[in-house]
Amino acid sequence: MADKKPSPSAKAKTTANKKQKPIDLYYWPTPNGWKVSIMLEECGLPYTLKPVNIGMGDQFKRGFLKIAPNNRMPAIVDPAGPGNKPISIFESGAILQYLGRKTGKFYPSNERARADVDQWLFWQMGGLGPMAGQAHHFRQYAPKKLPYAVKRYTDEVNRLYGVLNKQLRGKDFVTGRYSIADMAIWGWVVPYKNQGQKLEDFPHLKKWFERMGERPAVKRGFALGLDLRRGTLGDKTKEAAKARKILFNQRAK
Structure with missing residues (x-):
C-alpha cells in the first residue's frame, strides 16, 4: 500500500487544520470508500491516502488487519483521537459518525x-x-x-x-x-x-x-484514487479473474 500525500480540500485549509496531523485514510474507490473521502473533504480535514487495493488482496495483509479486523476498507487512523491519542476505526458508518462528532459537522448534536x-x-x-x-x-x-x-x-x-x-x-x-x-x-x-x-x-x-x-467536496471525494483502478471486475482478463477469486467466496481463516 503506497502512501499518497496529504490531501485536504484547497478551500478548507485553515490555520487549525494546518497544525493538525493528517488522518490516515485506508481506501479504495468504491461506494463505501467514497463515503469517507467525501466526509473528509467536506470537513476540510487533512488526510493521507493509503490505498488498499482490494483486487490484489491488500485487505488481508497483517498490518491492515490490525486496523480493520473484518478485512474490509475503508478504515482510518486518527493520530489526534480522544484524549489526543491515536485511534483506529473501521466500518464506514462508524467512521462517519466519529468524524461528525469530532468536527461538529454534518451530524446534528440535537x-x-x-x-x-x-x-x-x-x-x-x-x-x-x-x-x-x-x-x-x-x-x-x-x-x-x-x-x-x-x-x-x-x-x-x-x-x-x-x-x-x-x-x-x-x-x-x-x-x-x-x-x-x-x-x-x-x-x-x-x-x-x-x-x-x-x-x-x-x-x-x-x-x-x-x-x-x-457539490465540490463530493466531486473531490469521488475522484480520489480513480486513477488507481485498472479495468473492472467484470472484465474477461486474467487480472479481473484473479481479483474476483480474491474478493468472492472467502471463508474464515
Whole structure:
C-alpha cells in the first residue's frame, strides 16, 4: 500500500487544520470508500491516502488487519483521537459518525435530529448497500446467470429506491439538512445502471443525486484514487479473474 500525500480540500485549509496531523485514510474507490473521502473533504480535514487495493488482496495483509479486523476498507487512523491519542476505526458508518462528532459537522448534536440521521445511515448500511452489492454481483460478476437471484436483488434495490424517492419528496437532502446520511447513500446510487435501475423512475431521488454530484467536496471525494483502478471486475482478463477469486467466496481463516 503506497502512501499518497496529504490531501485536504484547497478551500478548507485553515490555520487549525494546518497544525493538525493528517488522518490516515485506508481506501479504495468504491461506494463505501467514497463515503469517507467525501466526509473528509467536506470537513476540510487533512488526510493521507493509503490505498488498499482490494483486487490484489491488500485487505488481508497483517498490518491492515490490525486496523480493520473484518478485512474490509475503508478504515482510518486518527493520530489526534480522544484524549489526543491515536485511534483506529473501521466500518464506514462508524467512521462517519466519529468524524461528525469530532468536527461538529454534518451530524446534528440535537438528539431528535441525530436519530433521524442515524436511521437513514443504518438504512443504507443494512439495506441499500448490501442489496445493491448483491445486485451488482449477480448481474455483473456471477459465473452463471441465475434469473431468480438477478430478479430478487434488482427488485429489492428498486423497492429501496422507491423508499428513498418518497423520503426526498419536498426535501433537498435526505433528512432535510445535508448530513452524513446523504454521503453514505450517494455512492451506492452512482452505479445505478449496474443495479438495473433507471433514475427517471424516481424523480425526487434523481434531483437529489444530481444536486449531490454538484457539490465540490463530493466531486473531490469521488475522484480520489480513480486513477488507481485498472479495468473492472467484470472484465474477461486474467487480472479481473484473479481479483474476483480474491474478493468472492472467502471463508474464515
